[in-house]
Amino acid sequence: MMTAELAERTVLPPGTPLDQLVEAVRRPLSGHVELVEAGGQRIVLPDEVFEVLRLAVLAMASGQAVTIAPHHQTLTTQEVADLLGVSRPTVVRLLERGEIPFEQPGRHRRVLLRDVLLYQERRQHQQRSSLDRLVEISEEADLYEVTAEPHKTR
Incomplete structure (x- = not known):
């Protein structure tokens, strides 16, 4: 090929x-x-x-x-931002914190598509885990049993 x-x-x-x-x-x-x-x-x-x-x-x-796009495809920070649905400055902060690996051969950062997809998968897993924990806490506090009184009209 x-x-x-x-x-x-x-x-x-x-x-x-x-x-x-x-x-x-x-x-x-x-x-x-x-x-x-x-x-x-x-x-x-x-x-x-x-x-x-x-x-x-x-x-x-x-x-x-x-x-x-093949997984070895490199992306610009703007392309990463578009893929993740966040701003470019947010992507730069993620890169600088080490949450997504990158290379900077010159002035511009380059990110492998596979690394962005792995980050996205980790983030989705963390979000699901957080939501599961919130449901667990709500169930422990019997919040699912509490209902609001119907709104009365005059």
């Missing part, structure tokens, strides 16, 4: 409806999925490849562009 083929690539949704594809990728899998070439040759798609295809089809069907 050539290096240019492994670069980040964004694809806009097609101008034609994807209804049949959406229906196909939403069906539960029973067995394997095959790609059929024009000459009739069949290629079995690994589950991971089908999952990428499924997600891409669903995103494009809802009008979203899709970006495919």
